[in-house]
Amino acid sequence: MRPGGLLAIASTISSTALSQSPLPTFVRFRAPHRNHSIFSHAFNHTASGRSSGPSCSLQNRRIFFGGSNALMSLEAVVRNRESLEKKSAAIRSAGPSKLQVIADFDGTLTKYTVDGRRGQTSHGLLQQGNAEYDAKRQALYDYYHPLEYSPTIPLEEKTKLMEEWWEKTHGLLVEGGLTFDAIKKSVADATIAFRDGVVELFEFLEEKDVPVLIFSAGLADIIEEVFRQKLHRSFKNIKVVSNRMVFDDNDRLISFKGKTIHVLNKNEHALDMAAPVHDNLGDPNGSVNDYSLVKNRTNVLLLGDHIGDLGMSDGVEYENRISVGFLNGNTEESIGSYREAFDVVYLNDASMWGVIELASQLCSSDQ
Ligand SMILES: [Mg+2]
Numbered sequence: 001m002r003p004g005g006l007l008a009i010a011s012t013i014s015s016t017a018l019s020q021s022p023l024p025t026f027v028r029f030r031a032p033h034r035n036h037s038i039f040s041h042a043f044n045h046t047a048s049g050r051s052s053g054p055s056c057s058l059q060n061r062r063i064f065f066g067g068s069n070a071l072m073s074l075e076a077v078v079r080n081r082e083s084l085e086k087k088s089a090a091i092r093s094a095g096p097s098k099l100q101v102i103a104d105f106d107g108t109l110t111k112y113t114v115d116g117r118r119g120q121t122s123h124g125l126l127q128q129g130n131a132e133y134d135a136k137r138q139a140l141y142d143y144y145h146p147l148e149y150s151p152t153i154p155l156e157e158k159t160k161l162m163e164e165w166w167e168k169t170h171g172l173l174v175e176g177g178l179t180f181d182a183i184k185k186s187v188a189d190a191t192i193a194f195r196d197g198v199v200e201l202f203e204f205l206e207e208k209d210v211p212v213l214i215f216s217a218g219l220a221d222i223i224e225e226v227f228r229q230k231l232h233r234s235f236k237n238i239k240v241v242s243n244r245m246v247f248d249d250n251d252r253l254i255s256f257k258g259k260t261i262h263v264l265n266k267n268e269h270a271l272d273m274a275a276p277v278h279d280n281l282g283d284p285n286g287s288v289n290d291y292s293l294v295k296n297r298t299n300v301l302l303l304g305d306h307i308g309d310l311g312m313s314d315g316v317e318y319e320n321r322i323s324v325g326f327l328n329g330n331t332e333e334s335i336g337s338y339r340e341a342f343d344v345v346y347l348n349d350a351s352m353w354g355v356i357e358l359a360s361q362l363c364s365s366d367q
Contacts, residue, residue, distance in 0.1 A: 076354055077335065077345045084343050088361055090320045091299040096208040096363045100297035102312045105216040105223055105242070107305035112328035112349045114193045122218030122226065122242075123169075125190035126183070133176030140168055148263065159264045166217070166262040170243070173253055180221075180251040187225045194230055197352030204356060206237045208363045211294055215312045216242040217266045266312065301359060307341045322362070324355055 078084055091099060103109055106121040113119060127134055144165035147153060153161070205212055212235070216223060220242035227234060246255045259265075300313050300321040305328055313321055325342030327334055328349060338345045346354060 074347050075350050076347065077339050078343065079339045079345075080343075084322065087320045087322050087343070088358075091301075091322065091362045092364055092366075094299055094319075096210050098297050099208075099210050099299045099301065099362060100294055100316075101205060101210060101212040101301045101303065101359075102316075103212060103214050103303040104305060104309045104312065105214050105240075106218060107328050108303050108309070108326055109194055109198050109214065109352075110226075111193050111195050112305075112326075114191045117191050119193065120191050122192075122216060122222040125186050125192055126173075126178075126219070126222060127186045127189070128173060128176050128178045129182040129185070130176045130178075133172050136172050136176075137169055140165060140172070155264070162262040162264045163260060166243075166260045170256050170260065173245075174255060178245075178253040180247055180253075183222055183225055184229075187222060187229050190226075192226060192230070194226075195350075195352045197356055199231055199233075201352050201356050201359060202235045202238060204359060204363075206235050210237060210359075210363070211297065212238045213294065213312075214238060214240045214242070215266055216240070217261050217263045218242055220244040263308075299362075301355075301362060303355065304342075307337060310341060322358070324358070326350065 107119070110121075111119050128137075144161060147158065147161050148165075150158070202212065214223065220240045221244060223240050223242060241261075243261050244257045245253050246257055248254050295316060298317065298319040300316055300318045302310065302313050302321055302323045303326070304310065304312065304323070305326040307325070309325075310323055322344070323342045325338050325345045326349075327338045327345050327347050331347055335345065335347070344354070344358070
């Protein structure tokens with residue numbers, strides 16, 4: 001992965017851990033623009049591995065006996081329904097005015113596979129219209145990417161290496177004369193798509209005045225262009241917190257704003273970093289310019305596709321946080337660690353409909 005890459009996570013799953021799987025208690029939510037209601041099948045696992053809810057469904061029993069193929073038929077896993085329900089009740093009780101959503105972009109809001117091909121990231125899709133510089137960025141990728149995933153490099157050293165990688169890459173984009181037209185063309189040619197239900201999730205949150213911070217080690221200008229081209233609209237409650245470019249009058253890149261956000265520091269002081277980076281509100285999304293207000297929203301719904309994404313809420317002194325993880329690959333190897341890390345884990349490139357159900361439950365006025 002180019003700058004914006006993720007640390008590898010690997011662990012093992014016990015097939016017996018999937019044996020006790022009562023259905024969840026999410027509210028039913030009628031999906032906008034759909035003529036059927038949806039009901040996501042999230043499966044519950046208690047810390048002890050015992051069922052804490054109603055009896056298992058036939059589907060779940062099939063999963064239990066399904067061996068490694070069983071994970072292919074699961075949509076979601078909930079480790080501890082009791083804990084999830086407790087957090088949900090607390091967030092619902094505080095009301096939408098105390099809630100904020102913090103989301104990763106690549107692989108979280110976007111699909112992992114698009115038309116059978118691996119989806120591109122906001123960094124990876126960029127062709128700067130200069131083959132020499134594209135090759136130079138590729139050479140950096142070839143050098144630094146293995147270091148990003150190396151299990152033997154200490155964190156402090158790896159952080160420095162990631163800073164180097166991102167800054168060199170950004171330097172090449174400036175030196176190579178990246179234009180905004182190249183960004184537009186790159187996005188138009190890219191293999192990238194939002195998960196089904198993302199628009200409806202944003203619409204729902206906009207209606208409830210719940211801010212969404214999209215926090216990414218990618219490139220804000222590209223993410224926003226993806227919004228323009230793929231969604232053809234913006235949302236007043238959404239703010240992209242990412243590396244932001246400065247263009248001259250000829251739409252040629254001349255610098256980057258603020259501190260470089262890379263894969264190992266996107267989790268630190270996210271909101272503090274956001275303010276100076278996003279001092280202009282000329283971007284299509286975003287009116288969440290009062291970060292003190294966002295900080296006062298002490299209930300968090302966090303969406304990520306990597307365990308490291310959990311750190312995106314480190315800048316918030318939250319009271320309650322529900323974390324949702326999208327496990328996009330190495331499912332069998334990683335489900336164990338994801339299940340321990342996230343409150344809900346979605347599998348198999350799931351849609352966003354289950355998150356909409358969860359968000360509707362969190363914003364419900366029913367106590
Ligand atoms: Mg991601």
